[in-house]
Amino acid sequence: MKHALNLAAALAAGLMPIAAGAQSMSPMRGEVNSFTDAFAVRVFPANPYDRKIKVEIHVYDQDFQPVDAKISPSVFQLGSQASRPVLVVVPFGGAAERKVRICTESIPFPNQQTQIRAQICGKFFGHRKS
């Protein structure tokens, strides 16, 4: 499994964009070929606010049901205008291909009557090669 994760991480490097400020998440689209039982995607959530925010990363399937993926890290603080890489490893679960949404969610400001949770989701398609 360790080798699988290493290979998946190496494959994720192919999706690495140039991280830039004032983007909520990059990339928002991706297609990954994997020779293991999982595929990996590296995304870059960014904080466009002028203050530190708390960010959560979630992985959903096409019906917005949670996917048991490894997210490193899944919850973190992000400084103003900052961006950081997050590695997401998604198991195929026996399937030959899998479509998932990787979503960056900001935590709403507290103590307001109607809170708005901003969610940026990228769509990623993993193909298992034999």
Added chain:
Amino acid sequence: MTLFRTTVGAALLFACLDHAAMATTQNVIFNGTVTATCTLVVGSNGTMTVSPDLQSLSSHNSGGSAGTVTLTTTGGVSLSVDPVTLTTVPAADSTATTWTPTYLSSGAHTIAETGSSTALTAPGADLVSVHLAGTKGGSNRFANGNYQATVTLRCE
């Protein structure tokens, strides 16, 4: 003889000048790719007020206000709101409430108020207003106390 020397000299000078100009010409190619991106910045959260008949708690009611979000995109994405699942109601409220989140947009994309998903094909920036309305039917009424609900605005 003088004419011959002048002609040969002029020809040599021209050849040198022409050769030098050709040697300095070169093209530099620049490539760039812009992938689909979307940024949401919450400007303000919303406020709901209750209607005179106490059956509507909404940001549309008098004194209420929509939440505002600034959206910036390259295009090729879609905007939507999720059904409301996170709510806090006072203990005195034991009856069902139907929550309806909606949004509208002005700017690069003009979107009339809707609760459905909207494709944003063009690039640009928008001011998105997010509304929330809670309604009660029959003889049910909103109760005294604090209400809170979370609306998820998604760009994907």
